[in-house]
Amino acid sequence: MAGMHPLLQHQLERLGFSEAAPPASAKQWSRLLAAISEAMADWEGKLPAGMASQLDFPNRDLKDLSDRLAEAQRIAGLGYWSFTPASRTWYWSDECFRICDLEATAAPPDYRGFRRMVQRRDRPGLRWSVDRMLHAGLALELEFRLHLPKRGMRWIRVLGRTVRDDTGTITRLHGTIMDVTARKQVEVRQAVEHGITRMLAESEAPSVLLPAIVQTICERVGWACGAYWALNRERNAYERVSAWPPGNPLMDAFFAACPSQVPPTMRQGLLGRVLETGTPAWAGNVALDPVLGPAVAASHAGLRVAFAFPIQAGAQIRGVMEFFSRRVQEMDPDMLRSAHFIGRHIAQYLERRDAEKGLRQSEAHFRALVEQATDSFYVHDSDGMLLDVNQHACHSLGYLREELLRMSMMDIDAKLSPEDLKQLGPGLTTGAPTAIESVHRRKDGTEFPVELRIGPILIDGKECMLSLARDMTERVRMQQHIEHLAFHDSLTNLPNRAMFNRHLQHAIEQADRHKRRLAVLFVDLDRFKNVNDTLGHGAGDVLLQEMSRRISHCLRTSDVVARNRTSEDIVARLGGDEFVVLIESFTDGSQVAEVAQRILNVMVKEYILDGQLIHMTASIGISIFPEDGRHDFTLMKHADIAMYRAKDLGKNRYEFYSAWMNGHSARSLALESGLRRAIERNELALHYQAKVDSHNGRIAGMEALVRWRHPELGLVPPDQFIPLAEETGLIVPLSRWVLNEACRQHAEWVNAGFPPVRIAVNLSARQFVEDGLCEEVFATLALHGLDARLLELEITESMVMANTERTFEALARLRSSGIRIAIDDFGVGYSSLSQLKQFPVDVIKIDRSFIRDIPGDPSDAAITDAIIAMSKRLKVITVAEGVETPHQWHFLREHGCDEIQGYYFCKPLEAQAFLAYALKNMEETAPA
Numbered sequence: 001m002a003g004m005h006p007l008l009q010h011q012l013e014r015l016g017f018s019e020a021a022p023p024a025s026a027k028q029w030s031r032l033l034a035a036i037s038e039a040m041a042d043w044e045g046k047l048p049a050g051m052a053s054q055l056d057f058p059n060r061d062l063k064d065l066s067d068r069l070a071e072a073q074r075i076a077g078l079g080y081w082s083f084t085p086a087s088r089t090w091y092w093s094d095e096c097f098r099i100c101d102l103e104a105t106a107a108p109p110d111y112r113g114f115r116r117m118v119q120r121r122d123r124p125g126l127r128w129s130v131d132r133m134l135h136a137g138l139a140l141e142l143e144f145r146l147h148l149p150k151r152g153m154r155w156i157r158v159l160g161r162t163v164r165d166d167t168g169t170i171t172r173l174h175g176t177i178m179d180v181t182a183r184k185q186v187e188v189r190q191a192v193e194h195g196i197t198r199m200l201a202e203s204e205a206p207s208v209l210l211p212a213i214v215q216t217i218c219e220r221v222g223w224a225c226g227a228y229w230a231l232n233r234e235r236n237a238y239e240r241v242s243a244w245p246p247g248n249p250l251m252d253a254f255f256a257a258c259p260s261q262v263p264p265t266m267r268q269g270l271l272g273r274v275l276e277t278g279t280p281a282w283a284g285n286v287a288l289d290p291v292l293g294p295a296v297a298a299s300h301a302g303l304r305v306a307f308a309f310p311i312q313a314g315a316q317i318r319g320v321m322e323f324f325s326r327r328v329q330e331m332d333p334d335m336l337r338s339a340h341f342i343g344r345h346i347a348q349y350l351e352r353r354d355a356e357k358g359l360r361q362s363e364a365h366f367r368a369l370v371e372q373a374t375d376s377f378y379v380h381d382s383d384g385m386l387l388d389v390n391q392h393a394c395h396s397l398g399y400l401r402e403e404l405l406r407m408s409m410m411d412i413d414a415k416l417s418p419e420d421l422k423q424l425g426p427g428l429t430t431g432a433p434t435a436i437e438s439v440h441r442r443k444d445g446t447e448f449p450v451e452l453r454i455g456p457i458l459i460d461g462k463e464c465m466l467s468l469a470r471d472m473t474e475r476v477r478m479q480q481h482i483e484h485l486a487f488h489d490s491l492t493n494l495p496n497r498a499m500f501n502r503h504l505q506h507a508i509e510q511a512d513r514h515k516r517r518l519a520v521l522f523v524d525l526d527r528f529k530n531v532n533d534t535l536g537h538g539a540g541d542v543l544l545q546e547m548s549r550r551i552s553h554c555l556r557t558s559d560v561v562a563r564n565r566t567s568e569d570i571v572a573r574l575g576g577d578e579f580v581v582l583i584e585s586f587t588d589g590s591q592v593a594e595v596a597q598r599i600l601n602v603m604v605k606e607y608i609l610d611g612q613l614i615h616m617t618a619s620i621g622i623s624i625f626p627e628d629g630r631h632d633f634t635l636m637k638h639a640d641i642a643m644y645r646a647k648d649l650g651k652n653r654y655e656f657y658s659a660w661m662n663g664h665s666a667r668s669l670a671l672e673s674g675l676r677r678a679i680e681r682n683e684l685a686l687h688y689q690a691k692v693d694s695h696n697g698r699i700a701g702m703e704a705l706v707r708w709r710h711p712e713l714g715l716v717p718p719d720q721f722i723p724l725a726e727e728t729g730l731i732v733p734l735s736r737w738v739l740n741e742a743c744r745q746h747a748e749w750v751n752a753g754f755p756p757v758r759i760a761v762n763l764s765a766r767q768f769v770e771d772g773l774c775e776e777v778f779a780t781l782a783l784h785g786l787d788a789r790l791l792e793l794e795i796t797e798s799m800v801m802a803n804t805e806r807t808f809e810a811l812a813r814l815r816s817s818g819i820r821i822a823i824d825d826f827g828v829g830y831s832s833l834s835q836l837k838q839f840p841v842d843v844i845k846i847d848r849s850f851i852r853d854i855p856g857d858p859s860d861a862a863i864t865d866a867i868i869a870m871s872k873r874l875k876v877i878t879v880a881e882g883v884e885t886p887h888q889w890h891f892l893r894e895h896g897c898d899e900i901q902g903y904y905f906c907k908p909l910e911a912q913a914f915l916a917y918a919l920k921n922m923e924e925t926a927p928a
């Protein structure tokens with residue numbers, strides 16, 4: 001400290017400073033200056049009055065001290081001032097002048113002049129503090145704002161003390177003055193930041209908060225007005241949504257002159273720079289801004305400078321805040337930095353609000369979903385106590401919500417126990433719901449099946465459980481229904497083959513264990529295919545339903561398979577017209593035969609279908625456990641074989657299985673597969689049987705009758721394969737072959753000079769179901785060049801009875817082309833006269849069962865006579881079939897029958913033999 005004035009050195013040492021460690025902060029300098037000032041004041045007090053302002057330091061040391069003090073003041077930004085009341089003189093150090101923007105060469109302003117520089121609002125405070133110092137001798141310590149011509153508003157901190165003489169009279173006021181604007185600005189900024197942070201935390205709605213922030217910034221920082229621009233995503237524009245202060249005509253006029261909406265692509269003016277850079281921007285002269293209101297509006301409002309900052313979250317600028325000031329001021333980078341910080345905070349707040357809003361919406365959405373759900377939702381704790389339920393839960397259980405919230409899951413779930421819930425707990429930590437089947441109990445005590453899915457759920461941070469219950473009543477019903485369908489025939493609702501097999505196996509086990517017998521009855525409707533073919537499948541279905549009812553009624557119980565039965569009889573439908581009956585617990589085969597006969601009896605009862613009287617019969621095959629087989633499939637097979645035997649024996653009967661039938665059945669199977677190949681292998685042939693004029697025995701026509709020359713079985717009669725062909729559908733190609741061969745052969749004979757007589761061909765009902773029968777007949781005639789009038793088609797009486805529109809139309813068409821239509825086997829089908837009258841028919845062939853016993857049997861004779869008489873009235877030709885004796889012939893001739901067919905005149909003969917017979921007949925019967 002060499003060369004340092006002792007006074008300064010003393011004060012430095014007193015305050016703990018040294019040359020090596022000088023005051024480091026403004027505060028330390030302030031303390032040092034105050035100490036030195038007081039020391040100098042003491043010293044000055046010894047000087048004559050008025051000397052203080054023009055101190056002429058008497059020596060070099062003092063001058064040196066003064067220089068050091070000035071230097072210290074400049075470094076510290078601290079001015080020293082003093083006022084001597086006696087002389088009313090002011091002393092300002094150079095730094096005081098600098099702080100107050102005044103020339104140091106001029107005299108310092110007096111108190112009034114200084115007061116005028118003080119911002120109006122701060123003047124009362126200054127006055128009050130100065131008065132306290134003067135009158136109460138209290139130290140002055142005050143911060144206030146000065147309006148300086150060059151630097152605008154500055155914050156000043158003034159300290160002052162009084163110096164008194166020995167009498168207590170104030171001899172001097174002195175103190176320091178310091179520009180604390182920077183600190184003040186930091187404080188204001190911090191206060192604003194904290195204030196806004198608090199406002200954001202309080203989380204008002206944006207519509208309230210954003211205008212409040214604009215207002216806060218304006219008020220605290222001292223800006224005249226401000227506004228908030230928000231991004232309107234729908235309009236793709238930033239819109240000014242709020243401005244402050246409200247209701248100020250000048251500001252309103254200014255904002256009205258400014259655009260209220262700008263596109264996000266705008267790059268001009270203050271707003272444009274913010275949008276382009278995403279950073280705060282400053283406009284030093286509002287009037288020059290190309291976007292802000294016209295200069296006149298800005299100057300009218302007195303607005304000079306402006307700044308704006310983005311409300312930005314990530315890359316998205318959600319809005320902009322802009323502020324205008326009437327004071328000219330330089331750009332404040334610290335303020336812009338602070339604004340940037342505030343902008344980001346506001347943006348985060350907006351993002352958070354959006355997220356909360358989204359959450360609230362999704363919560364509301366979830367709640368709505370839960371409330372509208374068709375499942376029951378139960379929120380409960382791990383002890384099962386219900387915390388929340390949805391409407392559906394209340395509805396399905398019949399409880400009020402309040403009632404349920406006093407209950408536990410165990411109160412509503414008939415199966416769930418607290419232990420179950422505890423056991424579920426660890427599994428639920430994976431977050432995956434657990435599904436169990438359970439039963440829920442309603443308030444009225446009724447129960448219903450549910451599928452329960454239990455999973456964890458966090459509610460207000462607390463781990464809970466969510467149980468979702470789905471009413472399974474309908475699904476269980478559906479499952480039962482599906483199960484029923486799987487084991488029942490949908491048409492008759494009888495057990496199906498699968499169910500029957502299952503049941504038969506069980507019954508065999510029981511019978512075996514208890515040494516009992518059981519019987520399997522295979523029931524097959526006779527000629528059911530005719531019904532289907534002539535009346536259609538709809539009628540066939542109705543008939544099957546009726547027959548299944550009839551069979552069921554014959555049993556000791558009907559369909560009881562679904563129940564846990566032990567020994568009742570059951571009937572099942574295997575498919576088509578096949579039924580099977582299981583009879584348990586009988587002692588004697590006759591009991592089984594009784595059941596079979598009962599079935600046959602009920603089947604044969606007439607049935608009206610579509611207004612038609614239908615007579616059905618059935619054939620039944622019976623196999624007995626254990627005699628006919630010990631396994632289900634053997635018993636079924638043997639019953640089936642026995643059933644075929646019953647059919648072979650003339651149908652409408654039952655047959656017990658015998659071992660010898662096996663061979664017979666094998667023959668049927670061989671026939672069926674052989675018949676399929678018979679046509680292509682050319683194994684079919686036609687025999688021809690003559691029809692003669694009953695008056696003179698001269699050949700009047702012939703019937704083509706099919707024969708099958710089986711390579712192994714020999715000549716198979718049509719009785720054995722025509723029904724098989726009809727059942728398998730092979731009748732259609734077979735009939736086609738017969739028609740073609742008959743026409744071909746007859747055309748050949750006619751072309752060879754054979755006198756033209758009619759040739760009759762049998763038609764099957766099945767052919768009328770197929771499309772194009774007429775076209776096929778016409779084409780065949782055309783192919784062989786045979787006159788339609790030489791063809792006769794024989795149909796059975798059952799086809800007349802069925803009288804479907806389709807059959808009727810086809811026959812009418814065929815008949816109109818000249819073909820004759822004959823009704824075969826007439827008399828056995830009980831067709832009525834009215835049915836006959838409507839039918840397009842030319843010939844009636846009296847069934848040979850009526851002919852066989854005439855003339856001996858009076859009733860057959862009467863029937864035959866009646867048929868002939870009726871035919872005459874209908875102007876229809878009569879043909880008698882199966883005439884084997886001259887008595888029969890004579891009777892028929894005498895009663896007016898037109899033509900005779902039978903062995904008496906001619907057996908069915910193969911082509912060459914028939915030709916020889918025909919030529920001989922013509923020769924013998926030629927008119928003389």
Ligand SMILES: Nc1nc2c(ncn2[C@@H]2O[C@H](COP(=O)(O)O[C@H]3[C@@H](O)[C@H](n4cnc5c(=O)[nH]c(N)nc54)O[C@@H]3COP(=O)(O)O)[C@@H](O)[C@H]2O)c(=O)[nH]1
Binds near residue numbers: 703719764883
């Ligand atoms: N759909 C078709 N059915 C046909 C065809 N060919 C024959 N059949 C039908 O087969 C049944 C048996 O016929 P079949 O064994 O040929 O017997 C015929 C005659 O042999 C027999 N008949 C004739 N006269 C007598 C007689 O004096 N005594 C006696 N016991 N039998 C005799 O009658 C059968 C002819 O009958 P029908 O046709 O009713 O006039 C039989 O139903 C044939 O219809 C064919 O190609 N298609």
